[in-house]
Amino acid sequence: MTSESFGRRERGEQFELCDQSVLKRENAYTGRYLVLLDPQEGKRGMEALRSRAGVPGAEQVRGAEAESAVRILEEPDVSALFPDLGVAVVGVAPDQREALVTAAQEESSIIAAEPERLVYISTITDQSREVTGYYPTYRSDEDVLERHTTAAMAAALGPAWDESDHTWGLQAVRANHCRLTGQGVMVAVLDTGVDTNHPDLAARIAGTASFVPGQSVQDGNGHGTHCIGTAAGPADPQQRPRYGVAPEARILAGKVLSNQGSGSDGQILAGISWALSQGARVISMSLGAPVSPGQLFSPVFETVAQRVVAAGTLIVAAAGNDSGPVNHxxxxxSILAVAALGKALHVAPFSCRGQSLAGAEINIAAPGVEVRSAWPMPQVYKTISGTSMATPHVAGIVALLAQMEPGATAPELKKRLISGAYRLPQPPENVGAGLGQTP
Structure with a gap:
């Protein structure tokens, strides 16, 4: 088993853009580092990093201070400290990286440190089955890629569903039979933002924040609006079918990915901190970065997720679309990994699989092939595929569970979600507990 560590690269490998799609690269980094601090001794830890590794002084970023988070994350000579999460995002000169390693190993106030990753949306487009980004497993063989994205995807579609009134996804999770609506529950979607003028969504947006320098929360990509629609689209959209699982949940739209579909770990952390400050009960993240087989999970994100759960909030995230190990x-x-199902309720061919490691497993599955939802104006609606589309189905279900049991802890919500899943005759490493179901 492997885990990313200090000193392996002089600079983070850069991502590329191609036809408005992000080409994801394994182990792509920004050049900065995430430092997990002892919550009781964070100040001492930052002082040690400054004195021993020349790390810039830190400015605290509180959850509600979105504008300051953007400014601090953009400045090379300032470290961003998220006190509610106990994490700092720091820059360090190349010749000081070994000193950073030593400080992290020797200082009891520093729990862990790791390179900051680049993260991306990961979507399969609709009718053409083209790939947004690529499948790392198949990238050297275009013929295999073509067969993978046509024949296999066609098989995953399965039988026809009557979608005149409800999307097949809502029918599969039984949202069309559920009387709960998510009323009063805050659902945070950290993605490419939202179309704040969308006729189905505008009136129910409770809060927005952008953590992308130079870009407003307005969604210039479409991915975020689509995910928000699936989680919390209205019961009576302007145009049928209905597509939102929790139609009266309140929407928190955090822009942590650019209009080109890329972002960083630091932007995700800023979004998580903001979502907590706004009272989110569930945080939906249809984003990620590919990992190598056997690569361990991030200790920083795992500890952050544990702290978020302790605060009463669940995080659900897309398993990934490269058909390899579950993505970061x-x-x-402590983060719920969501796999994608086709209309035959078989795992989609692109959906990532679990590994026999601590974590690195699929927890639950949801509809993720040919999912119709909201899209920025003037198109209004669009049908796309991916584990990104499966994830907000699960976030919507969690919102319904939170409405049903407002006093439930995050572990209790997770237990209800997992125990209520419809078991599928497929390996757990592909679909976890099964198909998520509304209560």
Whole structure:
């Protein structure tokens, strides 16, 4: 088993853009580091990093201070400290990285440190089955890729569903039979933002924040609006079918990915901190970065997820679309990893699989092939595929559970979600507990 550590690269490998799609690269980094601090001794830990490794002084970023988070994360000479999460995002000169390693190993106030990753949306487009990004497993063989994305995807579609009134996804999770609506529950979606003028969504947006320098929360990609629609689209959209699982949940839209579909670990952490400050009961993240077989989960994100759960909030994340190991950060044990199902309720061919490691497993599955949802104006609606589309189905179910049991802890909500799943005759490493079901 392997885990990313200090000193392996002089600089983070850069991502590329191609036809408005992000080409995901394994082990792509920003050049900064995430430092997990002892919550009781964070100040001492930062002082040690400054004195021993020349790490810039830290500015605290509180959850509600979205604008300051963007500014601090953008400045090379300032470290960003998220006190509610106990994590700092720091820059360090190349010749000081070994000193950073030593400080992290010797200082009891520093629990862990790791390179900051680049993260991406990961979506399969609709009718053409083209790949947004690529499948790392097949990238050297275009013929295999073509067969993988046509024949296999066609098989995953399965039988026809009558979607005149409800999307097949809502029918599969039984949202069309559920009387709960998610009323009063805050659902945070950390993604590419939201179309704040969308006729189905605008009136129910409770809060927005952008953590992308130079970009407003307005969704210039579409991915975020689509995910928000699936989680919390209205019961009576302007155009049928209904597509939202929790139609009266309140929407928190955090922009942690650019309009081109890329972002960083630091932006995700800023979004998580903000979502907690706004009272989110569930945080939905249809994003990630690919990992190598045998690679361990991020100790920083795992500890953050544990702290979020202790605060009463669940995080659900897309397993990934490269048909390999579960992506970061969904591979953390305390984050629910969501696989994608086709209309035949078989795992989609692109959906990532679990590994026999601590964490790195699929927890639950949901509809993720040919999912119709909201899209920025003027298109209004669009049908796309991916584990990104499966994840907000689960976030919506969690919102319904939170409405049903407002006093439930996050572990209790998770237990209800997992125990209520419809068991599928497929390996758990592909579908986890099974198909998520509304209560």
């Amino acid at each position: 950060p969904a591979n953390c044990p």
